Amino acid sequence: MPNYSAELDAVLRALADPTRRMVVERLAKSPAVVSDLLGLVAMTLPSLLQHLRILEDAGVITSSKQGRVRTVSLRPGALDVVRVWLGEQRTPAERQADRLGNHLTRITDKETSQ
Template identity: 50%
Template sequence: MPKYQEGLDRLFHALGDASRRAMVERLVRGPASVSELARPFDMAMPSVVQHLGVLEAAGIVVSTKVGRVRTYQLAPNALNPAAEWIGRQRLPAERRLDRLGAFLDPSTDKEK
């Protein structure tokens, strides 16, 4: 499997969980400690840490530790590969749908 594919697989796997997506959405507003990220969830702290580990392994977040407090923030441009891949898949499908729409639309002049 190509290396870029492995990275995309990790990225999509990490984003495939609703709790992890919610953590990413929170981090869009800025860095947060583990306890801040855990606050909205009804799960044990080790589970939150495990979710954050998946996000970090995928390169979506980075962490720093000062004393006993670990703080997470979004990694710059971490989601770009997923957005680019989705964009490449969407463009051909949109072209096909545009052609189908033009074919089915009786108001278009098919003689052009």
């Protein structure tokens, strides 16, 4: 098992909740103020802050506070550990199909350019 297991577990645990996934989807577009995020979900501010804390503890988001305004943003590369793990789970047949597709594309491109 790779040494990133604890990080992967934390990220997957954080993303297991639909509310947190909705927050991540929103933050993928741009950073947001907590009050704006509150408008997306039907819950109290303390409940939302708890969800944000879980995402931050997992390393998925970062937050900064300026005065009374807290801004949250998606941490660049935070989901890479999931992408890598999923890539490792691909079956040999999927990899072979990908290679076959690439090969056929190259052949078609050669025939078209001649």
